[in-house]
Amino acid sequence: MxxxxxxxxxxxxxxxxxxxxxxxxxxxxxxxxxxxxxxxxxxxxxxxxxxxxxxxxxxxxxxxxxxxxxxxxxxxxxxxxxxxxxxxFLEALTLHDTVVQAGPLPVELVAKLGRRLLEALRHAHDGGVVHRDIKPANIMLTGDRVVLADFGFAAFEGAATTSMRGTPAFIAPEALQGRGGTREADMWSFGATLYMAVEGRTPFRTVNSIAALIEALREPPRAPRRAGALEPLLRGLLRKDPMSRLGSEQAYQMLVNLRRHSAA
CATH class of the missing domain: 3.30.200.20 (Phosphorylase Kinase; domain 1)
Structure with missing residues (x-):
């Protein structure tokens, strides 16, 4: 070559x-x-x-x-x-590497990262694109930017996407049933990513196999220990029923309110 x-x-x-x-x-x-x-x-x-x-x-x-x-x-x-x-080209660490090196991140920092990541995700969704592989390894942190990368599994919203794509620990449980290419599935992955950032672990014990999806489908997420004011957001994003899961506008408003309360 x-x-x-x-x-x-x-x-x-x-x-x-x-x-x-x-x-x-x-x-x-x-x-x-x-x-x-x-x-x-x-x-x-x-x-x-x-x-x-x-x-x-x-x-x-x-x-x-x-x-x-x-x-x-x-x-x-x-x-x-x-x-x-x-x-x-970004001189950046991934969110995954940051958590591995620094451990669980402070609630205020995770909320700030979450707001910026959600702004990018909402822009993609408004453009008709679902990412389908949101996870800490695909989040780049550089300066004051939080950058969503790797659209290799992305799809246009509404396109037929029956195949399962993504990383097991961060895939929505409905993806196990071939219904993963939706905004709601992206919001689950967003929630699992924030959970990892603030807790230093994934929402479920199994990480890298199909067993992770089965656990996500059948078992509740592990109760957060460090999330503090982020806990209601995480619980709302990690609801198994995609129709009852928090949407992007609700989640963003919760993050904005958390910032206001922190500044008060």
């Missing part, structure tokens, strides 16, 4: 691996700036065209969303055996 992509992007070093590809730090020699390149290898045979269509769809969905809380897509490069999504 050449270290120069499209006669323009010089690959510098791999910086991570997402659910759908390897992410590289690269230098845009034309505009003289660093960018992130997500490399997606195409499988051999007839599956390549299907995979190509999915990658193009991912790039288009992310590119249509313009918000400081969503990673910016600059370009899409197509090659015979792979594709490259060109995105802004």
């Amino acid at each position: 050449s270290s120069i992509v499209a006669d323009r992007y010089q690959l510098l070093a791999p910086v991570g691996k997402g659910a759908t590809g390897v992410v590289w730090r690269a230098h845009d020699q034309l505009l003289e700036r660093d960018v992130a390149l997500k490399e997606i290898a195409l499988p051999p045979g007839p599956d390549a065209s299907h995979r190509r269509r999915k990658v193009v769809r991912e790039a288009r969905m992310a590119a249509r969303l313009s918000h400081r809380g969503i990673v910016t897509v600059h370009n899409l490069v197509e090659e015979p055996e792979r594709l490259w999504i060109v995105m802004e």
Whole structure:
């Protein structure tokens, strides 16, 4: 593989691996700036065209969303055996890495992160896009920005999405029944992400297998121990019935009210 992509992007070093590809730090020699390149290898045979269509769809969905809380897509490069999504490069830690290194985060900080993340998620939903893989590893923290990344599993709202996608510990229980591609499912994942941030653990004991989804479907979440004023929000987001789950407007208002009470 050449270290120069499209006669323009010089690959510098791999910086991570997402659910759908390897992410590289690269230098845009034309505009003289660093960018992130997500490399997606195409499988051999007839599956390549299907995979190509999915990658193009991912790039288009992310590119249509313009918000400081969503990673910016600059370009899409197509090659015979792979594709490259060109995105802004962020010097950032993920929320997952932050919790691993620092432990459970303070309630006030998690509420602040939650407000900014929810603003980005509401923008995506207003644009007709459901993310389907919200989790701490897909939340980038840099400066005063909270950035939602990796739209590899995203779908247009209302599209047929019977296949299960995402990370078991953060997937809504209805996804086990093939009903995961909705705003309500994203709100469950948002709640599980905030739970992890403030508690330092996932809402359920099982983390990385199908057993996590079965537990989420049958058992109540573990009672929060550190959430404090965030507990009613977490309980409302982690309701098993998607129709009774808190929506984005309700959740956002609760976060705003929590900030007002903290400032009082």
